[in-house]
Amino acid sequence: MIDLIKNYSITSRRVKGSAIRELLKLTNKPDMISFAGGLPSPESFPTESIAEIAAKVLKDKAHIALQYTETEGLIELREQVAILMKKDGIHVGAENILITASSQQALDLVGRVFIDPTDPLLVELPTYLGGLQAFTAYGARFIGVASDNQGMIMEDLESKLRKLQLSEEHYKFIYTVPDFQNPSGVTWTNERRQKAVELSNRYNVLLIDDSPYRELRFEGKRPDALHAIDKEGNVITCRTFSKIFAPGLRLGWIVGHKNIIAKLSVAKQSVDLCTSGFNQLIAAEFLKQNLLDNHVKKIIDIYRVKRDAMDRALEKYMPKGEGISWMKPEGGLFLFLKLPELLDADDMFHEAIEKKVAYVIGSVFHCDGKGQNTMRLNFSYPTLEQIDIGISRLADTIKERIVKLKRR
Amino acid sequence: MIDLIKNYSITSRRVKGSAIRELLKLTNKPDMISFAGGLPSPESFPTESIAEIAAKVLKDKAHIALQYTETEGLIELREQVAILMKKDGIHVGAENILITASSQQALDLVGRVFIDPTDPLLVELPTYLGGLQAFTAYGARFIGVASDNQGMIMEDLESKLRKLQLSEEHYKFIYTVPDFQNPSGVTWTNERRQKAVELSNRYNVLLIDDSPYRELRFEGKRPDALHAIDKEGNVITCRTFSKIFAPGLRLGWIVGHKNIIAKLSVAKQSVDLCTSGFNQLIAAEFLKQNLLDNHVKKIIDIYRVKRDAMDRALEKYMPKGEGISWMKPEGGLFLFLKLPELLDADDMFHEAIEKKVAYVIGSVFHCDGKGQNTMRLNFSYPTLEQIDIGISRLADTIKERIVKLKRR
Numbered sequence: 001m002i003d004l005i006k007n008y009s010i011t012s013r014r015v016k017g018s019a020i021r022e023l024l025k026l027t028n029k030p031d032m033i034s035f036a037g038g039l040p041s042p043e044s045f046p047t048e049s050i051a052e053i054a055a056k057v058l059k060d061k062a063h064i065a066l067q068y069t070e071t072e073g074l075i076e077l078r079e080q081v082a083i084l085m086k087k088d089g090i091h092v093g094a095e096n097i098l099i100t101a102s103s104q105q106a107l108d109l110v111g112r113v114f115i116d117p118t119d120p121l122l123v124e125l126p127t128y129l130g131g132l133q134a135f136t137a138y139g140a141r142f143i144g145v146a147s148d149n150q151g152m153i154m155e156d157l158e159s160k161l162r163k164l165q166l167s168e169e170h171y172k173f174i175y176t177v178p179d180f181q182n183p184s185g186v187t188w189t190n191e192r193r194q195k196a197v198e199l200s201n202r203y204n205v206l207l208i209d210d211s212p213y214r215e216l217r218f219e220g221k222r223p224d225a226l227h228a229i230d231k232e233g234n235v236i237t238c239r240t241f242s243k244i245f246a247p248g249l250r251l252g253w254i255v256g257h258k259n260i261i262a263k264l265s266v267a268k269q270s271v272d273l274c275t276s277g278f279n280q281l282i283a284a285e286f287l288k289q290n291l292l293d294n295h296v297k298k299i300i301d302i303y304r305v306k307r308d309a310m311d312r313a314l315e316k317y318m319p320k321g322e323g324i325s326w327m328k329p330e331g332g333l334f335l336f337l338k339l340p341e342l343l344d345a346d347d348m349f350h351e352a353i354e355k356k357v358a359y360v361i362g363s364v365f366h367c368d369g370k371g372q373n374t375m376r377l378n379f380s381y382p383t384l385e386q387i388d389i390g391i392s393r394l395a396d397t398i399k400e401r402i403v404k405l406k407r408r
Numbered sequence: 409m410i411d412l413i414k415n416y417s418i419t420s421r422r423v424k425g426s427a428i429r430e431l432l433k434l435t436n437k438p439d440m441i442s443f444a445g446g447l448p449s450p451e452s453f454p455t456e457s458i459a460e461i462a463a464k465v466l467k468d469k470a471h472i473a474l475q476y477t478e479t480e481g482l483i484e485l486r487e488q489v490a491i492l493m494k495k496d497g498i499h500v501g502a503e504n505i506l507i508t509a510s511s512q513q514a515l516d517l518v519g520r521v522f523i524d525p526t527d528p529l530l531v532e533l534p535t536y537l538g539g540l541q542a543f544t545a546y547g548a549r550f551i552g553v554a555s556d557n558q559g560m561i562m563e564d565l566e567s568k569l570r571k572l573q574l575s576e577e578h579y580k581f582i583y584t585v586p587d588f589q590n591p592s593g594v595t596w597t598n599e600r601r602q603k604a605v606e607l608s609n610r611y612n613v614l615l616i617d618d619s620p621y622r623e624l625r626f627e628g629k630r631p632d633a634l635h636a637i638d639k640e641g642n643v644i645t646c647r648t649f650s651k652i653f654a655p656g657l658r659l660g661w662i663v664g665h666k667n668i669i670a671k672l673s674v675a676k677q678s679v680d681l682c683t684s685g686f687n688q689l690i691a692a693e694f695l696k697q698n699l700l701d702n703h704v705k706k707i708i709d710i711y712r713v714k715r716d717a718m719d720r721a722l723e724k725y726m727p728k729g730e731g732i733s734w735m736k737p738e739g740g741l742f743l744f745l746k747l748p749e750l751l752d753a754d755d756m757f758h759e760a761i762e763k764k765v766a767y768v769i770g771s772v773f774h775c776d777g778k779g780q781n782t783m784r785l786n787f788s789y790p791t792l793e794q795i796d797i798g799i800s801r802l803a804d805t806i807k808e809r810i811v812k813l814k815r816r
Contacts, residue, residue: 001641002612004667007580009546012521017674039476047470054462062455066654068447101509101658105680112545113420133678137520138417172415204410233409246474248685250509259412266425270541272513276684277656 015137023349027358033390035377036358038182038333041306044299044380045246049291050282057281069277071269072261073099073253077280080287081253088214089228090237095258098265101275103212103240103252107134109264109271110208110236110254114172115140120164122174122205124152126336126365126374128182131175131210142367143171149327151178151188154195161203173206173236174199178226179214180332183365183376187330190223197229209237213332215244215296218304220330233257241283243333244296249279303333303380309387310335310379317395322402333380336362339373339398346372348401357393423545431757435766441798443785444766446590446741449714452707452788453654457699458690465689477685479677480669481507481661485688488695489661496622497636498645503666506673509683511620511648511660515542517672517679518616518644518662522580523548528572530582530613532560534744534773534782536590539583539618550775551579557735559586559596562603569611581614581644582607586634587622588740591773591784595738598631605637617645621740623652623704626712628738641665649691651741652704657687711741711788717795718743718787725803730810741788744770747781747806754780756809765801 027034057065064074072078078094085092100106107130115121117139123131125144132142143164146156157174164171174196178188188196200207209226227235233256240252254264268274286292311328314337318324323340337359339345346361362374382390435442465473472482480486486502493500508514515538523529525547531539533552540550551572554564565582572579582604586596596604608615617634635643641664648660662672676682694700719736722745726732731748745767747753754769770782785802787795 001665002614004665004671007522007578007614008671009520009522009524011524011546012671012675015674015678017677021677042471042475045470045474047466047474050470050474051463051466054466055459058455058459058462062453062458063450064656066453066455066458066656067450068650068655101684102680104678108679112417114415114417116417116419130678130681137675137678138419170415206410206415242476246686247476248472248474250680250682250684257409257412263412263416263420266423267420267545269425269429270423270512270538270545271516271679272510272658273538274658276509276658276687278654279684279686 011137014139015133023361024358026353029356032356032358033382033386033393034358035379035382035390036360037378037381039378039381040243040247040333041302041380044302046286046291046295049286050246053282053285057278057285061281065278065281067277069274069280071265071274073097073275074277074280074284077284080284084287084292085255088225090225090255092255096255096261098254098261098268099275099280100252100254100268101250101272102242103210103238104130104134106238106252106254107131107210108137109267110238111135111138111140112267113263114206120169120171122157122160122171123367124176124181125368126183126362126371127175127367128177128210129364131177132367135175144366144368147184147186149186151186151192152176152196154192154199157196158199161199161205165203171205173208175208175210176226177210179211180216180329180334182213182332183334183360183362184336185327185329185332185334188223193223193226193229197226197235200230200234201232205234207235209235211237212240212243214239216300216303216333217331218300218307227255236260244292244299245283245286249283251275251279251283306379306382306384306387307335309384310377310391313388313391317392319395319399319402324398333378335377335379337375337377339375341373342405343398343401344372345375348397351401352394352397355393355397357390357397359394419545422547423541431769432766434761437764440764440766441790441794441801442766443787443790443798444768445786445789447786447789448651448655448741449710449788452710454694454699454703457694458654461690461693465686465693469689473686473689475685477682477688479673479682481505481683482685482688482692485692488692492695492700493663496633498633498663500663504663504669506662506669506676507683507688508660508662508676509658509680510650511618511646512538512542514646514660514662515539515618516545517675518646519543519546519548520675521671522614528577528579530565530568530579531775532584532589533776534591534770534779535583535775536585536618537772539585540775543583552774552776555592555594557594559594559600560584560604562600562607565604566607569607569613573611579613581616583616583618584634585618587619588624588737588742590621590740591742591768591770592744593735593737593740593742596631601631601634601637605634605643608638608642609640613642615643617643619645620648620651622647624708624711624741625739626708626715635663644668652700652707653691653694657691659683659687659691714787714790714792714795715743717792718785718799721796721799725800727803727807727810732806741786743785743787745783745785747783749781750813751806751809752780753783756805759809760802760805763801763805765798765805767802
């Protein structure tokens with residue numbers, strides 16, 4: 001056989017297997033309670049509606065559903081998505097929408113179309129791991145921007161943009177997850193959003209808005225979408241049906257200026273020709289029958305209770321006065337736990353596994369290699385009982401660590 | 409807005425919109441008969457089986473179908489695909505199989521994992537346009553290898569491999585479509601296959617076997633799969649459900665050494681995380697219920713009649729003694745027409761459109777910019793009546809061209 005290692009491309013050498021994936025393999029033990037996934041709850045799938053609609057689609061439109069479709073996506077779905085976007089203050093037509101096979105594909109296509117090796121990208125600290133992976137493949141260099149409970153810190157963003165400009169770097173975009181961020185759970189305030197759009201215009205840089213969780217707001221008022229604030233055409237919005245409908249259909253979409261959409265479509269053509277027509281028509285019909293709003297309400301009700309349960313369990317079990325903190329997110333799937341600086345969640349992972357509880361180490365979301373004292377906890381997938389028991393196991397693990405640290 | 413053109417990546421500048429796509433836009437006229445597509449016939453879709461199976465899958469396995477799945481593909485489908493491969497003399501396990509969202513994605517992933525900019529790739533003259541596009545994105549340089557009605561000419565392949573070796577080039581793979589090739593319709597003989605595997609071992613180079621049409625053999629004996637001949641692990645096989653089941657489900661697969669499959673999986677993770685579980689379970693159940701063989705027989709019966717109709721129409725309408733030739737393919741979707749050297753099918757395209765018949769210009773399949781006197785004709789999609797009328801229109805177009813040429 002040929003020597004594979006000497007034949008792999010630079011692109012493939014850039015992207016390693018996900019650290020999460022390797023760690024998750026350890027969590028396949030009986031009785032393990034895992035907060036490590038990012039999966040929607042199976043109770044949240046509208047299975048009966050999908051079954052009814054799938055039958056209808058195959059009865060009425062099999063010749064479209066089972067055939068190749070336009071790379072941009074079926075007009076039926078793009079029009080429905082445009083209506084959906086209007087409800088979010090984003091006024092666009094079908095020509096501004098590209099249907100993708102998941103929002104991960106959206107990120108990959110954005111990376112493919114804009115990133116050249118060594119191009120600096122501005123990202124939140126922490127940010128979505130799948131985004132970092134998609135952009136790493138194209139050779140991006142990440143500039144981490146400090147973030148707090150109101151989103152990316154604009155003074156730090158501006159200072160970094162200014163430095164990049166002064167050093168004549170060709171920065172391509174600012175990557176953001178402004179709603180119930182994965183992993184931090186943070187939602188950007190309207191003020192930060194306004195300022196980000198202003199900076200994108202002043203510094204001539206695209207703003208990528210990756211919002212898979214935006215619809216999953218349990219309480220409070222939704223801030224404006226970046227796309228709705230922007231008047232220049234500098235915002236590219238990535239959304240998905242995975243969290244509000246079903247990930248198993250692999251459907252997402254990109255909203256952007258029509259020239260950008262055209263360029264992304266050419267890229268999509270060479271990576272997979274088109275997205276499943278069957279799945280697109282199922283989603284289009286679900287939207288057309290106006291089933292989404294009620295369904296999202298149902299998901300929100302399920303997840304709100306779970307988020308509350310996790311928040312309560314953390315209050316109940318976590319040791320007090322040791323500098324452990326978390327923010328109760330107003331939506332989404334994740335809660336981010338901060339430990340005292342000295343407590344290393346990467347190191348502690350195996351001890352947690354011993355106690356049969358799993359989390360994702362926070363450091364993988366930090367492009368600067370930091371965040372060892374943080375972890376991401378998913379509350380959408382486990383049951384209420386698992387949340388209570390799992391957090392109590394996690395608290396025990398942390399307490400033992402603290403005792404060990406104090407002994408040193 | 410930012411200046412897009414100054415922000416697009418090198419990758420995106422490499423890949424232009426498909427020439428076919430632009431030409432196809434011209435064919436959207438009433439009464440147009442198009443031989444330009446590459447679509448399976450809608451009559452060939454097993455719609456009722458899919459409807460029954462989809463209902464069953466959602467009833468029994470919604471929690472898998474609608475959820476995220478393993479990047480490698482569901483074990484249910486990989487095991488069924490392994491059984492399918494065994495029938496073709498390819499003895500592999502699930503660990504040798506990666507489920508992809510179409511064979512176009514398979515080609516993209518192979519390109520991503522192996523090609524660095526300027527790497528030479530050896531391809532047939534002509535070869536599949538989608539392959540050229542996928543590999544172009546990664547900066548491949550194409551070395552065209554002469555081909556005849558028995559496949560790639562091995563003397564030319566060896567001479568080109570030797571030259572590349574002498575000039576210390578890092579050639580990465582030989583890309584082949586050895587069964588009912590798109591566009592030429594040619595199937596490689598067993599002798600050529602044996603020799604290709606031998607050369608791949610001698611020159612330490614991967615052999616990519618892209619065989620979307622292999623199951624669609626109307627007559628004659630199937631030669632051995634390259635994978636079945638190879639003992640070294642140098643062959644990567646790309647297959648698809650698009651031509652034997654339904655393209656609208658976007659399902660293909662790659663067979664290869666387990667290390668290659670693992671590397672391709674890491675790449676797939678960053679481009680779309682996983683393939684639709686719903687669609688995978690539908691295909692798995694279709695295979696499990698043993699419905700594929702009979703279904704393929706049905707498709708073959710439909711396409712054989714259409715191929716015969718096109719061959720007959722060509723005999724009937726094409727001018728004799730002018731050097732027009734074609735080979736009646738033993739399977740697949742395409743028939744390749746060769747015109748006299750002086751007749752330029754690119755130029756003639758608009759005249760054909762005037763006469764309301766469309767084809768794909770052969771030059772787009774030639775990496776060396778030649779083949780202006782060739783065209784690809786699809787016989788799977790048009791009806792028998794359309795085939796007869798369309799070929800008569802095409803013959804008229806050609807006759808007029810010949811008259812014009814003789815007048816000069």
